[in-house]
Amino acid sequence: MSVTLPIPVFPGRILEVTLPAGPGGTPVTVGGQNALPLLPEGEHPNAPAVGMEVPTGTLELPAALAAAIGPFAGDPVAMARKCAGDWGARFLFLSLAGCHPDGGGLSVSEGAAVVREVLSATPAPVIIGGCGDEEVDALLFPAVAEAAGRPVFLSYAEEKNHRLVAGAALAYGHGVVAWSPIDINMAKQMNLLLADLGFPPDRVLIDPLTGGLGYGMEYTFTIVERIRIAGLSGDAALARPILCHLGDAWKAREATDASEEAWGDVGARGPRWEETTGLACLGAGADLLVCRHPSSVARLAGAAWR
Amino acid sequence: MALTAIDIYKLLPKTNCKECGQPTCLAFAMQIAAGKASIELCPPASEEAKEKLSAAAAPPLPKVTIGTGEREVVLGDETVLFRHEKTFYHPTAIAVSIRDDGSDEEFASRLAAIRRLSFERVGQRIAVDLVALRCASGEAGRYARAAAAAFEATGLPLVLFAPAGPLAAAVEAVAPSRPLLVPTPEDLLPAAKLAAERKLPLWVRAGGIEGLSVALADARAAGAVSLVADPSPETPRDAVSLATDLRRLAILGRVRDLAYPSAFDLGGGFPDPFLAAALLVAKYGSLLVLDSADPADLLPLLTLRQNLFTDPQRPIQVEAGVYAIGTPSESSPVLITTNFSLTYFTVRGDSEAAKVPAYLLIADVDGMSVLTAWAAGKFTGESISKMLAECGIGEKVSHRTLILPGMVARLSGRIEELSGWRVLVGPQESSALPSYLRRLPPAAFLPVHG
Numbered sequence: 001m002s003v004t005l006p007i008p009v010f011p012g013r014i015l016e017v018t019l020p021a022g023p024g025g026t027p028v029t030v031g032g033q034n035a036l037p038l039l040p041e042g043e044h045p046n047a048p049a050v051g052m053e054v055p056t057g058t059l060e061l062p063a064a065l066a067a068a069i070g071p072f073a074g075d076p077v078a079m080a081r082k083c084a085g086d087w088g089a090r091f092l093f094l095s096l097a098g099c100h101p102d103g104g105g106l107s108v109s110e111g112a113a114v115v116r117e118v119l120s121a122t123p124a125p126v127i128i129g130g131c132g133d134e135e136v137d138a139l140l141f142p143a144v145a146e147a148a149g150r151p152v153f154l155s156y157a158e159e160k161n162h163r164l165v166a167g168a169a170l171a172y173g174h175g176v177v178a179w180s181p182i183d184i185n186m187a188k189q190m191n192l193l194l195a196d197l198g199f200p201p202d203r204v205l206i207d208p209l210t211g212g213l214g215y216g217m218e219y220t221f222t223i224v225e226r227i228r229i230a231g232l233s234g235d236a237a238l239a240r241p242i243l244c245h246l247g248d249a250w251k252a253r254e255a256t257d258a259s260e261e262a263w264g265d266v267g268a269r270g271p272r273w274e275e276t277t278g279l280a281c282l283g284a285g286a287d288l289l290v291c292r293h294p295s296s297v298a299r300l301a302g303a304a305w306r
Numbered sequence: 307m308a309l310t311a312i313d314i315y316k317l318l319p320k321t322n323c324k325e326c327g328q329p330t331c332l333a334f335a336m337q338i339a340a341g342k343a344s345i346e347l348c349p350p351a352s353e354e355a356k357e358k359l360s361a362a363a364a365p366p367l368p369k370v371t372i373g374t375g376e377r378e379v380v381l382g383d384e385t386v387l388f389r390h391e392k393t394f395y396h397p398t399a400i401a402v403s404i405r406d407d408g409s410d411e412e413f414a415s416r417l418a419a420i421r422r423l424s425f426e427r428v429g430q431r432i433a434v435d436l437v438a439l440r441c442a443s444g445e446a447g448r449y450a451r452a453a454a455a456a457f458e459a460t461g462l463p464l465v466l467f468a469p470a471g472p473l474a475a476a477v478e479a480v481a482p483s484r485p486l487l488v489p490t491p492e493d494l495l496p497a498a499k500l501a502a503e504r505k506l507p508l509w510v511r512a513g514g515i516e517g518l519s520v521a522l523a524d525a526r527a528a529g530a531v532s533l534v535a536d537p538s539p540e541t542p543r544d545a546v547s548l549a550t551d552l553r554r555l556a557i558l559g560r561v562r563d564l565a566y567p568s569a570f571d572l573g574g575g576f577p578d579p580f581l582a583a584a585l586l587v588a589k590y591g592s593l594l595v596l597d598s599a600d601p602a603d604l605l606p607l608l609t610l611r612q613n614l615f616t617d618p619q620r621p622i623q624v625e626a627g628v629y630a631i632g633t634p635s636e637s638s639p640v641l642i643t644t645n646f647s648l649t650y651f652t653v654r655g656d657s658e659a660a661k662v663p664a665y666l667l668i669a670d671v672d673g674m675s676v677l678t679a680w681a682a683g684k685f686t687g688e689s690i691s692k693m694l695a696e697c698g699i700g701e702k703v704s705h706r707t708l709i710l711p712g713m714v715a716r717l718s719g720r721i722e723e724l725s726g727w728r729v730l731v732g733p734q735e736s737s738a739l740p741s742y743l744r745r746l747p748p749a750a751f752l753p754v755h756g
């Protein structure tokens with residue numbers, strides 16, 4: 001007896017997006033698939049890509065992170081080299097949280113200088129994250145766009161700042177990460193707004209906001225699944241690669257609290273928390289993952305199959 | 307595929323006799339399609355129609371139960387492929403394994419370790435559901451004693467991995483606890499007969515979907531009814547793909563002969579069992595067996611399961627109202643938060659850690675976190691002032707000072723204006739509550755004078 005499998009066939013295809021690399025580096029291309037993640041059906045020309053965050057500013061690292069990245073985390077250039085080298089990150093997410101008034105208070109020009117240094121220290125593809133303070137970011141993104149000597153992605157363009165960020169990105173040939181708070185309609189709206197500005201669609205990634213395991217992960221899981229299914233079903237504004245930043249996993253008490261011995265060794269538990277968050281994102285359809293712990297890069301790459 | 311109202315209408319007598327209570331056969335067909343009526347209500351319906359319609363009404367993925375009573379584990383009985391389409395009902399069951407060939411001490415300490423794999427999160431118990439007993443000794447008597455001891459020590463239902471001989475002996479010892487039988491593939495037939503006789507669930511393994519379709523048919527022919535299907539993947543990647551195939555065959559294909567909950571043994575030499583387990587919790591694994599009893603592995607897996615198996619239409623929430631932390635008095639602090647379980651239990655835990663008796667007001671915001679509720683317009687100066695006036699806290703304390711979550715500091719002015727209460731802005735994260743509460747001067751909560 002032969003069994004016929006009911007395999008859904010989708011009319012749409014996720015747009016291919018490339019994060020460019022510097023001279024001698026390897027660009028990262030994601031997207032291009034016309035089927036659901038992790039399955040052998042359809043075409044998946046590119047595997048999901050796992051990258052790492054390069055932090056700036058004052059850091060209060062949980063013990064498991066301090067042990068792994070502590071010696072480098074205070075030095076963005078050393079950290080970037082380590083991530084893209086020994087730790088196997090395919091791209092870097094340079095977070096300029098250090099420019100937040102409460103996060104280290106680097107000036108905008110200092111932030112731009114860090115960008116310049118990191119970009120010349122490694123040819124890896126880079127996404128540059130803002131600091132989260134609206135006013136600072138309004139100055140930071142244009143400065144960074146100008147300072148970056150080669151094409152990068154700017155994270156984040158949201159409803160309020162998208163003209164500014166997209167404008168800066170357009171002027172210097174960068175891409176943008178379109179952010180929305182766990183909401184499929186807003187994710188779509190962001191892409192329509194960017195299209196209205198004439199922003200090239202193949203330079204846009206969707207960041208749906210990633211809740212950490214136990215702290216909103218299920219909302220992200222479902223929004224990512226819905227965005228992906230909508231994109232594959234033909235909604236072009238949602239047929240884009242999805243980026244999940246796993247940083248929220250480290251906000252969970254379970255990931256960092258050493259006092260609960262019944263929860264197991266916190267040195268193992270923290271990385272597991274990040275890994276599990278990332279595995280759920282991959283299962284839902286994420287194309288790019290940003291990790292904080294080096295072991296997550298290797299572990300998640302093990303499930304980032306085509 | 308589910309039948310449409312038109313498909314159903316075609317099967318009805320089309321006489322509009324109204325015996326079903328509906329004005330027309332078409333109206334009745336629409337009721338059935340919506341799941342609001344059953345064909346039994348139409349006496350003149352043909353046998354063929356009755357048969358087809360009751361088959362279509364059965365859940366696409368039947369239910370299998372293991373164990374009895376409170377610890378009963380239900381597998382399958384799902385209706386959708388994605389949680390946003392409705393919800394998932396029966397969380398992936400997780401079994402942790404133990405072998406029967408260790409010393410008594412090793413055996414007891416492993417059982418104790420499995421028993422400890424039980425945690426409380428947001429007011430719910432999340433725990434390992436079953437014990438999988440592997441027959442490594444090959445001795446029937448020893449295996450049966452181990453089964454009885456494992457059940458006795460944990461109270462958890464058993465998954466019995468053994469060849470036919472030891473399996474039969476263990477069934478003698480623990481059948482009333484309704485274990486799941488997992489014979490070696492060669493012993494499928496005798497085990498299926500045993501399962502049929504004792505009305506026990508049976509794990510059927512074979513290579514891939516084609517292999518399973520043969521093995522499942524053999525098990526049914528031997529009389530076994532309650533089956534779980536293991537397509538025996540060799541890698542995590544195969545496991546996800548095969549689990550998806552099985553779930554789609556049941557739900558999209560309505561292929562009855564393959565519509566069984568899936569089961570995976572991720573122990574022994576299975577490559578990267580943790581990775582496979584996490585992906586299978588997200589993607590259609592009904593039952594997983596793991597060799598790891600490390601809480602650092604199990605807590606994240608159980609949390610993932612708790613996340614994905616909550617109803618997407620209804621966040622886990624607690625009842626709104628006035629909660630006491632410790633034994634508060636009329637001069638104890640009053641704090642406010644929302645009725646999202648995650649928020650409530652986090653804040654409650656942190657307040658208790660402060661060891662300062664207090665009242666905690668839980669606002670009804672349809673189960674949203676503080677910031678989400680604020681962004682949705684449900685946690686506002688108006689709603690908080692209304693709660694202060696109506697919840698009775700004014701009679702419990704003699705002061706009029708409210709501690710507000712730091713994230714919504716911007717609400718303080720409006721609350722003070724509308725309620726007459728004074729507002730203190732607390733820390734942003736409730737984890738800072740212990741030091742915050744201990745530092746507050748008692749004068750903050752002195753009685754108000756007319």
Ligand code: B12
Nearest residue numbers: 182183216643649674675676677678681682711732735736
């Ligand atoms: C999961 C989530 C959702 C879920 C809902 C989850 C739920 N049941 O509440 C969904 C997807 C439905 C959602 C919807 C929306 N969301 Co939302 N969501 C989140 C997310 C990712 C996590 C929220 C969470 O669970 N936090 C955990 C709980 C425990 O936190 P908490 O309740 O705040 O409690 C903490 C503190 O407030 C404090 N605390 C709590 N009580 C008390 C009491 C006292 C006395 C003290 C001192 C302290 C204290 O301690 C707690 C632990 O640290 C956050 C982003 C983030 N990472 O925080 C955004 C976030 C809250 N959402 C946001 C928004 C804008 C929305 C929407 C309006 C957008 C939209 N998608 O349409 C809607 C609103 C809802 C609606 N219109 O229906 C914004 C709010 C913006 C702002 N700064 O105000 C956030 C911050 C995301 C962002 N950065 O933009 N959201």
Ligand code: SF4
Nearest residue numbers: 322323324326331348
């Ligand atoms: S009882 Fe049956 S035949 Fe009569 S109206 Fe209802 S559906 Fe039609």
